[in-house]
Amino acid sequence: MGKIRAGLLLVPVFLITACSKASQDEALRIGFPEPVTQEGVLILNLWQGTWIVAIGVAALVLGLLFAAIILYRRRSDSEVPKQTRYNIPLEILYTVVPFVIVLGLFYFTARDQSTLIKLSGEQKHTVSVVGFRWSWAFNYLEGGAYEIGTPALPPTLYLPVDEKVKFELTSPDVIHSFWIPAFLMKMDVVPGRLNAFELTPTKTGEFVGKCAELCGVDHSRMLFNVKVVSRSEFDQHIQDLKAAGQEGVLETDRIATKGNPDCLGNPELAGCK
Numbered sequence: 001m002g003k004i005r006a007g008l009l010l011v012p013v014f015l016i017t018a019c020s021k022a023s024q025d026e027a028l029r030i031g032f033p034e035p036v037t038q039e040g041v042l043i044l045n046l047w048q049g050t051w052i053v054a055i056g057v058a059a060l061v062l063g064l065l066f067a068a069i070i071l072y073r074r075r076s077d078s079e080v081p082k083q084t085r086y087n088i089p090l091e092i093l094y095t096v097v098p099f100v101i102v103l104g105l106f107y108f109t110a111r112d113q114s115t116l117i118k119l120s121g122e123q124k125h126t127v128s129v130v131g132f133r134w135s136w137a138f139n140y141l142e143g144g145a146y147e148i149g150t151p152a153l154p155p156t157l158y159l160p161v162d163e164k165v166k167f168e169l170t171s172p173d174v175i176h177s178f179w180i181p182a183f184l185m186k187m188d189v190v191p192g193r194l195n196a197f198e199l200t201p202t203k204t205g206e207f208v209g210k211c212a213e214l215c216g217v218d219h220s221r222m223l224f225n226v227k228v229v230s231r232s233e234f235d236q237h238i239q240d241l242k243a244a245g246q247e248g249v250l251e252t253d254r255i256a257t258k259g260n261p262d263c264l265g266n267p268e269l270a271g272c273k
């Protein structure tokens, strides 16, 4: 018996030491990818903090549950336990404690969200993102070039590493959602409204993006690629786009912002915000 117990105790120790540093880091991220943006670290911390609270609550509830099961188990067939009715202090406690936990979670979520959606105006470049049925267009406003995709030929969004980018999101038709899972950030693309957020990619690499709002029959084909590259590669890509005739801002009937076509690529215009 003693041997079995000691062996069981060693199982978690073995599992922990057998795992590599990378897989330990992965386990600690609890399903989240490694952050590849400055802002991603904040989001990961919020996620992990929420889990710590959840694990604490689960430990407390399960601890009390099993303590009650064991300490107050029936000890003889004829035993009738002491009958109790109200315990006001206890009832206040288990109302107030969850309320405080929810307030705490709300506070940290609201605090981080306001940081994430704050526009500093310090972006190095701006991409006007147009989500339309059923693909994406990316207008590189400073570079003066654009990219547009189709469901069969998803477009690729280029971003220079370590430079703050501002995304301006518009839709000419229905609500889409601009989502790059690796960036841990997602925002709705709403017709008649200009949504925007900033972020700074910190790692070069290739990532995938998709529409995260069920927008119609080809919603699942609203895919795009993201390439985070060096500044020189980014500049080269802009030149390549121009050389391919994709110069300026894309304005077609299909993707002009309905009711406010001047807003596309010109968000500072009065009435476009």
Ligand SMILES: [Cu+2]
Residues within 6 Å of the ligand: 131, 175, 176, 177, 211, 212, 213, 214, 215, 219, 222
């Ligand atoms: Cu969509």
